[in-house]
Amino acid sequence: MDKIKILDNASIQQRLKRIAYEVYESHYLEKELLVIGIDERGGKLANVLAEQLSEISPLDLTQVDAHLDRDSEAPSIGIELNIGLEEIKDRPILVVDDVLYTGTTMMNVVSILLYAFPKSIRTAVLVDRGHRMLPVSADFVGLQLATTYHQHVAFELQGEDMSAYLL
Numbered sequence: 001m002d003k004i005k006i007l008d009n010a011s012i013q014q015r016l017k018r019i020a021y022e023v024y025e026s027h028y029l030e031k032e033l034l035v036i037g038i039d040e041r042g043g044k045l046a047n048v049l050a051e052q053l054s055e056i057s058p059l060d061l062t063q064v065d066a067h068l069d070r071d072s073e074a075p076s077i078g079i080e081l082n083i084g085l086e087e088i089k090d091r092p093i094l095v096v097d098d099v100l101y102t103g104t105t106m107m108n109v110v111s112i113l114l115y116a117f118p119k120s121i122r123t124a125v126l127v128d129r130g131h132r133m134l135p136v137s138a139d140f141v142g143l144q145l146a147t148t149y150h151q152h153v154a155f156e157l158q159g160e161d162m163s164a165y166l167l
Contacts, residue, residue: 015142088116103136
């Protein structure tokens with residue numbers, strides 16, 4: 001199977017910078033923002049996005065790691081956060097992931113965060129490849145990519161270098 005590079009590190013950085021400006025534009029009245037990265041790849045993107053947000057905005061940023069428990073079966077599917085749910089109440093949240101596909105991952109994370117009664121929840125993804133199974137969309141998107149069901153988008157990390165491939 002051939003790997004086609006769709007985004008190199010420079011392109012990813014540029015798209016994240018644009019997302020950072022969009023996020024700040026929609027949160028400029030806020031004093032703070034929780035930036036939640038989903039698993040390793042979403043966490044890396046959330047870190048870069050938070051760095052860029054801190055350069056352009058006065059927002060007090062709190063970075064949160066979310067690990068989706070993919071081995072559990074419904075209805076016990078959950079997420080592990082490095083922050084208590086009580087600390088989320090009445091605070092604006094930005095959930096970050098690498099690729100939005102069926103919407104299952106994003107729906108699982110957001111549905112659990114709703115129990116904490118946040119002020120708002122917005123979502124950001126690097127690549128939106130469509131093919132939703134659930135009524136989920138991203139508020140901030142780096143690249144919308146039309147793919148077939150058989151194609152996949154892989155986000156790779158190698159140290160500080162990030163790349164996205166179509167497989």
